[in-house]
Amino acid sequence: MEPCLQLTAKWDIMKMPQTMSSAIVTRRGLGGIRAENWWQSPHPTQNGNWSVTYEEENAWQRRFYRRLEEERKQHEEDKQALKSRYDSTLSGCYRALAYEKEKLKNEVEHAEQACEHEIESIKEKMEEEYQERLNEMKMQHAFEMKALKHEGESIQNRNEEQAKLLKKKDETIEELRKELLKTQQASLKEKEKLLQDHSAEIDCLKNKQEDLRKEMQKKHTDEEESLKDRLQSMSAEMEKQRLLQTSQREQQTRNAMMQERDNMEIKYKRLMRDVTDSLNEDLAVMERKFESQIQPMEDEKKELRQMMDRMFESHPQSATELRQERDRIEKRYEKQLKSLKEDHEEEKQRVRKRHERQLQSMEEEMKESRKVVEKSCDARIKEAEEGAQIAIANIAKYQDSRSQDMSQIIERRDALQHQSALWLQETLVQLLKGKAV
Structure with missing residues (x-):
């Protein structure tokens, strides 16, 4: 509004x-x-x-x-x-x-005068107390100076005794440091020896892997030649009976392709199982080696503790410093052992995950290859049903395309096997290097 x-x-x-x-x-x-x-x-x-x-x-x-x-x-x-x-x-x-202001001003003046008189009386009283307190403090100071002089002499004597004890402690610590240095040098030599052993094992694994690759390559070559021979025999048979046995030839073709597909799947599963078993066996071997590598560290820790106990008995006046040094050394050993275990577990998990991803990718590629083969089989059977007049041309095309598909499948299988072998070899080398470090 x-x-x-x-x-x-x-x-x-x-x-x-x-x-x-x-x-x-x-x-x-x-x-x-x-x-x-x-x-x-x-x-x-x-x-x-x-x-x-x-x-x-x-x-x-x-x-x-x-x-x-x-x-x-x-x-x-x-x-x-x-x-x-x-x-x-x-x-x-x-x-x-204005009236209140004038009234307050008068009251303030009276209060100031009273305060001045009070301050004068307080000053006189404090002067008297100050003189009395000063005399008392002078007497107390003289007495305290005598006591401090006596105490200073006793402190100087104690300092001389402590200096002697510190000198003995320094000598003991120097001896301990030399013994610890010797122990560490011996441990380093053992680790270098372990590294050499791991290098020899890696070379042995490489040679074994190369032999396995050559054997598998030879086996695949023989299988490829046998497949080619079968294709040639099937081609000759189909040319002879293309007019009288068309339906039988189609059924044989379908069964043969299905059998070949099943054989490929069986071989692929067997290969995956062999690779997985090999990986599990290598991981078990690595686990045993890792435990054998940790055991010397535990023994070394026990020996060091026994040595420190003996030093406690021989140097009881330095027990506190020796105990602190022993605790620091044990904590360092425990920290190293814990870090080694964590690195070992992480590496095992990474290897397992990579292996699972690799197997999964191989399985997916095999499924895709299977689909390609099935589609190709259906297409070729449909082409064969078109008539006897074009059967020879269709059979020739079928043989060529089938040979190409089989070659592609074999090449893909060889590539996957080679890739899996390289990956397994690299993984084992990395694990062995990680253990050595």
């Missing part, structure tokens, strides 16, 4: 008759205010609203603006009265404030 309407809304409704139930006031341009649908009567006219004439509307506007002007004048009068009352109150407050 706008400001002019907000000021007079209450007055407008009060001026309406008691039978009127509602009022709707809207603004129309700059010409003033017009009432539309002011109220509804309990007994309305035909259209349900009261009709308002132009004269009634003008009379209502004049009453509205006259009432507005009266309210404005009343507001100005109230404002002037309030201002005069505020000015009189403010002047009274200023007068009271």
Whole structure:
């Protein structure tokens, strides 16, 4: 609601008759205010609203603006009265404030004079107490100086004794350091020997892997030649009986391809099983070697503890330093052992995960190859059913495409086997190197 309407809304409704139930006031341009649908009567006219004439509307506007002007004048009068009352109150407050200020000033002056007298009396009293306390402190200082001199002599004697003990401790620590250095040198020599043994084992594994690769390559070559011979024999047989035994030839072709597919899957599964068994066996061997590598460290730790115990017995005055040195050495051994175990477990997990991913990828490729072979088989059988007149051409195409597919399958299989062998060899080398480190 706008400001002019907000000021007079209450007055407008009060001026309406008691039978009127509602009022709707809207603004129309700059010409003033017009009432539309002011109220509804309990007994309305035909259209349900009261009709308002132009004269009634003008009379209502004049009453509205006259009432507005009266309210404005009343507001100005109230404002002037309030201002005069505020000015009189403010002047009274200023007068009271000046009176209170003068009163406080006099009280402060009296308080300052009283404080000065009190301070003078306190100063005299403190001078007397200071002289008495000074004399007492001088006597106490002389007595304390004598006691400190005697105590200084006793401290100097104790310091000389402690210097002798520290010299003995330094000699003992130097002996321990030399013995520890000898022990560490012996341990390093044993580790170098282990590294040499691991290198020899790696060379042996490489030679074994190469022999296995050559054997598998020879086996695959023989299988490929046998497949080619079978294809040639099947081609000759199909050329002889292409008119009389069409259905039988199609069935034989389907059975032969299915058998070859099954044989490939069996060989692939056997290869995967062999690779997995080989990996498990190598991991078990590595685990045993790792345990044998850790055992010397445990023995060395026990020997060191026994040596430290003997030193405790021979040097009881340095038991605390020796015990701390022993604890530091044992903590270092435990930390090294823990890090070796964690690295070994992480490496085993990585090898297993890589092996699983490799086998999964090989299996997926085998499935894709199987689908390709099945689709190729169906297509070729469908081509063979088209007629005896084009059987020779279809058989030739079939033989060529089948040879290509078999060559691709064999090449893919060889590549997968070679890749698996290289991956296994690399994994074993890394594991052995990790153990040696």
